[in-house]
Amino acid sequence: MSEASSYSGTRVSGCITSMAIFLGGISLSFTLLIHSSVHATTSISHVYVVYLGANRLNNAALASNHQLHLLSKVFTSKVDAERSMLYSYSYGFSGFSAKLNSTQAASLAKMDQVITVFKSKSFKLHTTRSWDFLGLTGDNGGRTPPPPQLAYGSDVIVGIFDTGIWPESKSFRESAEAKPIPSSWNGKCVGGEDFDPSVHCNRKLIGARFYIKGFEQTYGPIDRTRDPEYRSPRDYLGHGTHTASIAVGSVVHNVSGFSGLGHGTARGGAPSARLAVFKTCWGKDLEGVCTEADILAAFDDAVHDGVHVISASFGLSPPLYPFFESSADIGSFHAAERGISVVFSGGNDGPDPGVVQNVAPWAISVAASTVDRSFPTRIVIDGNFTLTGQSLISQEITGTLAAATTYFNGGVCKWENWLKNLATDTIILCFSTLGPVQFIEEAQAAAIRANASALIFAASPTKQLAEEVDMIPTVRVDILHGTRIRNYLAHSPTVPVAKIGPSKTVIGEITAPSVAYFSSRGPSSLSPDILKPDITAPGIGILSAWPPKTPPTLLPGDHRSIEWNFQSGTSMSCPHVAGVMALLQSAHPDWSPAAIRSSIMTTADMRDTSNDLILSGGSMKSIDPFDTGAGHINPLKAMDPGLVYSTRTEDYVLFLCNIGYTDQQVKSMILPFDSVTCLPSHSYRTNADLNYPSITIPSLKFTRTIKRTVSNVGTNKNTVYFVDIIKPAGVEVAIWPRILVFSRCQQEHSYYVTFKPTKIHSGRYVFGDIIWTDGIHRVRSPLVVFLSNGGILQAVKKNM
Numbered sequence: 001m002s003e004a005s006s007y008s009g010t011r012v013s014g015c016i017t018s019m020a021i022f023l024g025g026i027s028l029s030f031t032l033l034i035h036s037s038v039h040a041t042t043s044i045s046h047v048y049v050v051y052l053g054a055n056r057l058n059n060a061a062l063a064s065n066h067q068l069h070l071l072s073k074v075f076t077s078k079v080d081a082e083r084s085m086l087y088s089y090s091y092g093f094s095g096f097s098a099k100l101n102s103t104q105a106a107s108l109a110k111m112d113q114v115i116t117v118f119k120s121k122s123f124k125l126h127t128t129r130s131w132d133f134l135g136l137t138g139d140n141g142g143r144t145p146p147p148p149q150l151a152y153g154s155d156v157i158v159g160i161f162d163t164g165i166w167p168e169s170k171s172f173r174e175s176a177e178a179k180p181i182p183s184s185w186n187g188k189c190v191g192g193e194d195f196d197p198s199v200h201c202n203r204k205l206i207g208a209r210f211y212i213k214g215f216e217q218t219y220g221p222i223d224r225t226r227d228p229e230y231r232s233p234r235d236y237l238g239h240g241t242h243t244a245s246i247a248v249g250s251v252v253h254n255v256s257g258f259s260g261l262g263h264g265t266a267r268g269g270a271p272s273a274r275l276a277v278f279k280t281c282w283g284k285d286l287e288g289v290c291t292e293a294d295i296l297a298a299f300d301d302a303v304h305d306g307v308h309v310i311s312a313s314f315g316l317s318p319p320l321y322p323f324f325e326s327s328a329d330i331g332s333f334h335a336a337e338r339g340i341s342v343v344f345s346g347g348n349d350g351p352d353p354g355v356v357q358n359v360a361p362w363a364i365s366v367a368a369s370t371v372d373r374s375f376p377t378r379i380v381i382d383g384n385f386t387l388t389g390q391s392l393i394s395q396e397i398t399g400t401l402a403a404a405t406t407y408f409n410g411g412v413c414k415w416e417n418w419l420k421n422l423a424t425d426t427i428i429l430c431f432s433t434l435g436p437v438q439f440i441e442e443a444q445a446a447a448i449r450a451n452a453s454a455l456i457f458a459a460s461p462t463k464q465l466a467e468e469v470d471m472i473p474t475v476r477v478d479i480l481h482g483t484r485i486r487n488y489l490a491h492s493p494t495v496p497v498a499k500i501g502p503s504k505t506v507i508g509e510i511t512a513p514s515v516a517y518f519s520s521r522g523p524s525s526l527s528p529d530i531l532k533p534d535i536t537a538p539g540i541g542i543l544s545a546w547p548p549k550t551p552p553t554l555l556p557g558d559h560r561s562i563e564w565n566f567q568s569g570t571s572m573s574c575p576h577v578a579g580v581m582a583l584l585q586s587a588h589p590d591w592s593p594a595a596i597r598s599s600i601m602t603t604a605d606m607r608d609t610s611n612d613l614i615l616s617g618g619s620m621k622s623i624d625p626f627d628t629g630a631g632h633i634n635p636l637k638a639m640d641p642g643l644v645y646s647t648r649t650e651d652y653v654l655f656l657c658n659i660g661y662t663d664q665q666v667k668s669m670i671l672p673f674d675s676v677t678c679l680p681s682h683s684y685r686t687n688a689d690l691n692y693p694s695i696t697i698p699s700l701k702f703t704r705t706i707k708r709t710v711s712n713v714g715t716n717k718n719t720v721y722f723v724d725i726i727k728p729a730g731v732e733v734a735i736w737p738r739i740l741v742f743s744r745c746q747q748e749h750s751y752y753v754t755f756k757p758t759k760i761h762s763g764r765y766v767f768g769d770i771i772w773t774d775g776i777h778r779v780r781s782p783l784v785v786f787l788s789n790g791g792i793l794q795a796v797k798k799n800m
Helices: 060-072 078-085 101-107 129-133 213-219 239-246 292-305 328-338 440-449 479-491 571-588 593-602 649-658 663-669 791-798
Strands: 015-023 026-034 044-053 085-089 094-101 115-118 122-125 158-163 205-208 252-255 264-266 274-279 282-283 287-291 309-312 341-345 364-369 376-381 387-389 397-403 426-433 454-459 474-479 497-500 535-538 543-544 563-567 695-700 704-712 720-725 731-736 741-743 750-759 764-773 778-787
Touching: 044 060, 044 101, 044 158, 044 213, 044 292, 044 663, 060 078, 060 085, 060 094, 078 085, 078 094, 078 115, 085 213, 094 101, 094 213, 094 292, 101 115, 122 292, 158 205, 158 239, 158 292, 205 292, 205 440, 205 778, 213 282, 213 287, 213 292, 213 750, 239 274, 239 571, 252 364, 264 543, 274 292, 287 292, 292 309, 292 328, 309 328, 309 571, 328 341, 341 593, 364 571, 376 474, 376 479, 397 479, 426 440, 426 479, 440 454, 440 474, 454 497, 474 479, 535 571, 571 593, 593 778, 649 663, 649 695, 649 750, 695 704, 720 731, 731 764, 731 778, 741 750
Parallel strands: 158 274, 158 309, 205 274, 309 341, 341 364, 364 535, 397 426, 426 454, 454 474, 695 778
Antiparallel strands: 015 026, 044 094, 044 115, 085 094, 122 287, 252 264, 282 287, 376 387, 376 497, 387 474, 397 497, 543 563, 704 750, 720 741, 720 764, 731 750, 764 778
């Protein structure tokens, strides 16, 4: 049996392959996640997760003893079993992780009490103005009542699963007005290297833990010569500090990023909320790696500690593993059961369709989009030819201008193509289309190797925003501007001289939001009947807190020190949503995670600042639901959504039954619930019937009807909602009833949606909307229908 074999349908993990490009003393690392089948004997041990379902013993010690008893059955002694076990998961759910060989893992998988056994895989990270852009101002201005960011959050605890925290950052200082720590908090701050709980924890940073057993059992001890990590909650990579600051950072005035750009007031989405840090991700070759054994331990503690919202900016690229063979999905399922909202980043594998990550229906998956801030940088050639690009350049740069063909074979700006000609005091023009050069970092590495002063990088118009601080000054221009510069070079009788920068900070001159080109798109490759991503939020060029001992690019040759850094990725959009969820949890403490998700999705925006449909980065087209889910988050509207779709336990039972789990397995997974069943009563209901805020029909061949239920959460308990339908092309949509009348005695109503294909398609996605309105609220659900009736209707017509 190979190590890629399944145990109870479980596939084992892939490995991480790193490619390093050395720039003299500089090393650029690119990490690729790939799945591999490794032929191994039974003597080779790996870290496995053994999942047993819900913890019904209500006693952590009893649960741990029971787990050890099970584990001892595959060892010759109890002592060996104890030595093998890494973690016992005994609070939020039941299970354990242990060092096992393939025979032991297979034996455990056959036991009746075991639901799944899977190898602990490695996830990777998805790496201020944004809150103003979203309408949440931190300035009270003497208003009564104060804005939501200041009015709510102090009673909510947000857990950040990431690379740790830089506790000295001003973003995590407690305010003088900070209230006592909520009495519901059961967590703690754990000490370690350069982290003293008595010094570094306060009424803002109330919890800090770290989890390293899974990482070191998988990769060995941390290599401090390569990755100067801290064996404590302290952050080196910077990613955790950055995401925590986005979600719940305190208000800090007069903040700016590298070179003074982006000046303003920094704050998190819920600046009054409390922060609990769970360090699950560690540096390996300067990349953040998070093992599933450690992630599940963090979920288990987070449930015990009493967090209200969990933000996790990591994932695994497709192919996706079954839901209960994934630590993120198991942990978030049991967190949601206990009323904890969980939000994940959707991944950075776009713009191709079908690559979205973290697609479980009990958690939120977030796409990334732009804000209306830009950093225009002027390029002046020979004093009379002027163009504008985007960059983060602090001071003017002057140099001769040269085409890439002078320094790189074929004009392809890659490390290995260097012609060994030095480009001292030269600004090089590179094109992404030659080679092609897929990532701007490749061209930057090449320019550094050639000793260039700066780089002008011409690429698609959808990739022009300055996303992060560069190792070498780089101006991004589109192909049109790049072509004009190239033609000027070709016809210039002398060697042109170019002046670049410095960059400026400009607000409101670019249309926003647009979806980031790298943001992972739907449909879900694991559950195409649930729309993912759910929502989009700011994730390009986000300015947030940073460890001053960590260079902004993380590269060994970078010795700059900053306290605020620009970062991009769905890693940044994820904590934006977590911050909004914290505000909603505080404003509506009786709302379930499903109600909070519904309020965010049904109030989302579809139009940008110019009132046109949002554009999809990576193309020039308008968005569809696979780009953004329900749309772009609107926190103020989400505070008062009018109606919500509450997804209950019976909905998840339906989902679990439909994806193949038995009645007994489902009973083991969920908290005690009398009517749990996978009996034939569910056979006529599909996952499209899950009471989700969006509606997805993955294969419409014939007429089909699904059901949705909404609850009135508005202040007006006596109200009437009318429906409006934007029909998908080629589909007739009928809703009954078309009017919902709410009263104090009737605050919940169901409605039915019937879909009928009217055109023949052999395979095409079409989109629409259902909108309920009472004249004040506008409750919108996106419709996604895959028409696949071509062969059927043609056969019917042929036989008529």
